[in-house]
Amino acid sequence: MDPIIQVKDLSKSFGSNVVLSDINMEIGRNEVVVVIGPSGSGKSTFLRCLNLLETPQAGDITIEGRSLMDKGTKIEEVRAEVGMVFQQFNLFPHLKVIDNIMLSPMKVKKWTAEAARKKAMELLGKVGLADKANAYPTSLSGGQAQRVAIARALAMEPKIMLFDEPTSALDPEMIGEVLGVMKDLAREGMTMVVVTHEMGFAREVGNRIVFMEQGRILEISPPSELFDQPKHERTKAFLSKVL
Amino acid sequence: MADFRFDIIGEYFPLFMRGTLYTIGISLSGIILGSILGLAIGFGNLSKKWYLRLPMQGYIHFFRGTPLLLQIFIVHYGVVSNILGRTDAVVAAIVALALNAAAYTAEIYRAGIQSIDRGQSEAAKSLGMSHWQMMRYIILPQAIKRMIPAFGNEFIVLIKDSSLVAVIAAPELMYWAKGASSQYARVWEPYLTAALIYLTLTYSLNKLLIYLERKM
Ligand SMILES: Nc1ncnc2c1ncn2[C@@H]1O[C@H](COP(=O)(O)OP(=O)(O)OP(=O)(O)O)[C@@H](O)[C@H]1O
Ligand SMILES: [Mg+2]
Numbered sequence: 001m002d003p004i005i006q007v008k009d010l011s012k013s014f015g016s017n018v019v020l021s022d023i024n025m026e027i028g029r030n031e032v033v034v035v036i037g038p039s040g041s042g043k044s045t046f047l048r049c050l051n052l053l054e055t056p057q058a059g060d061i062t063i064e065g066r067s068l069m070d071k072g073t074k075i076e077e078v079r080a081e082v083g084m085v086f087q088q089f090n091l092f093p094h095l096k097v098i099d100n101i102m103l104s105p106m107k108v109k110k111w112t113a114e115a116a117r118k119k120a121m122e123l124l125g126k127v128g129l130a131d132k133a134n135a136y137p138t139s140l141s142g143g144q145a146q147r148v149a150i151a152r153a154l155a156m157e158p159k160i161m162l163f164d165e166p167t168s169a170l171d172p173e174m175i176g177e178v179l180g181v182m183k184d185l186a187r188e189g190m191t192m193v194v195v196t197h198e199m200g201f202a203r204e205v206g207n208r209i210v211f212m213e214q215g216r217i218l219e220i221s222p223p224s225e226l227f228d229q230p231k232h233e234r235t236k237a238f239l240s241k242v243l
Numbered sequence: 244m245a246d247f248r249f250d251i252i253g254e255y256f257p258l259f260m261r262g263t264l265y266t267i268g269i270s271l272s273g274i275i276l277g278s279i280l281g282l283a284i285g286f287g288n289l290s291k292k293w294y295l296r297l298p299m300q301g302y303i304h305f306f307r308g309t310p311l312l313l314q315i316f317i318v319h320y321g322v323v324s325n326i327l328g329r330t331d332a333v334v335a336a337i338v339a340l341a342l343n344a345a346a347y348t349a350e351i352y353r354a355g356i357q358s359i360d361r362g363q364s365e366a367a368k369s370l371g372m373s374h375w376q377m378m379r380y381i382i383l384p385q386a387i388k389r390m391i392p393a394f395g396n397e398f399i400v401l402i403k404d405s406s407l408v409a410v411i412a413a414p415e416l417m418y419w420a421k422g423a424s425s426q427y428a429r430v431w432e433p434y435l436t437a438a439l440i441y442l443t444l445t446y447s448l449n450k451l452l453i454y455l456e457r458k459m
Contacts, residue, residue, distance in 0.1 A: 080371030103380060149366075
């Protein structure tokens with residue numbers, strides 16, 4: 001495996017609440033890793049450490065060989081290469097869809113407006129929303145908003161995409177359109193780390209499944225193994241509840 | 244009320260008008276300068292660095308926790324007269340109101356910025372924006388919209404409070420009302436006229452605010 005992300009002895013606590021302890025794993029280039037586990041097990045916190053929305057207390061994360069803990073590493077540069085999609089979409093409500101997508105390429109990467117617009121329109125086409133370019137986010141359905149959020153993250157041409165329960169806030173009939181976009185992305189070879197409760201998606205798209213509980217990784221296996229022959233009793237108990 | 248003397252109002256009318264312009268000028272300068280200073284204080288107050296935060300908190304506590312009249316006296320007799328080498332009531336009035344308004348607007352900025360959902364700053368950061376870019380393009384444009392009613396209210400408060408500078412003889416509306424009252428030993432004519440003018444100012448400002456709010 002050619003690892004793009006390496007996590008070593010990662011620990012994180014909020015006050016006295018230990019949320020992640022001794023997380024170790026590598027994520028390969030073009031790999032799709034799906035993180036599952038009970039509520040409060042630290043899935044979001046783990047994901048947010050990967051783009052430094054949370055600062056770990058101990059351990060190290062390297063992306064493309066560059067340590068995120070290194071004092072010389074610029075946080076903004078790391079984040080520009082790691083896209084993130086949130087459960088609540090977090091579109092910028094005061095900006096049109098197209099401006100939501102163009103803003104960061106222009107301000108962070110210093111692209112010209114034309115270049116950013118071209119990229120934005122291309123991505124809107126890709127997520128099937130070219131006709132919504134001039135709409136404001138409040139006029140979109142949840143599924144549309146989340147697809148715009150994905151396009152916005154992709155406009156920065158990230159090497160890695162992080163998804164934190166991207167379909168959990170959606171009405172059931174809209175889940176499919178978002179998962180569809182994510183499947184396309186996986187097929188194109190995007191490296192993805194996805195926290196989700198969509199076990200069908202995990203089995204179909206995930207190369208490996210991570211099962212987390214109480215801030216620890218209990219099991220990392222390919223989906224066929226993890227879903228059909230879980231090694232751990234806790235994994236079995238969790239799966240019997242969600243499947 | 245049968246002997247209500249309109250001639251007093253007539254005689255003082257030009258002075259009332261000039262006073263009204265001073266009232267508007269002093270309050271407007273106060274809110275504008277106060278908002279600029281308040282932005283710096285508000286941001287300092289939101290800083291993670293204690294040596295920025297503590298002085299700003301001290302400032303806010305002082306100006307919100309002491310009477311405006313006292314602040315006007317200190318600025319007039321203590322600060323402005325020492326710096327200029329002479330007393331200047333209008334300058335002192337503007338400085339005192341601006342310093343006072345800065346403390347209140349600092350809190351408006353803080354509350355406005357903190358009212359923006361965390362998800363917005365997280366999304367901005369996740370896209371690689373610096374703190375400054377996030378403030379400039381994401382947080383402030385949304386926060387300022389929410390702050391406009393509070394700024395309007397602060398302006399209305401300032402128009403009323405600016406009457407206090409009559410005591411240092413700044414020639415605004417209240418000063419002339421007081422002058423007319425003592426010259427003619429009359430209460431109702433000058434003070435009712437002043438009240439009517441203050442009401443007109445605050446009422447139209449209030450209407451303007453409601454209009455702005457609805458438009459946004
Ligand atoms: N900013 C924070 N401050 C304090 N505690 C936090 C913070 N963020 C998360 N926690 C705590 O960390 C623990 C793990 O939270 P996390 O959000 O990572 O779990 P999760 O696995 O994503 O759960 P869920 O499935 O509910 O999203 C929880 O106990 C939570 O209360
Ligand atoms: Mg979570």
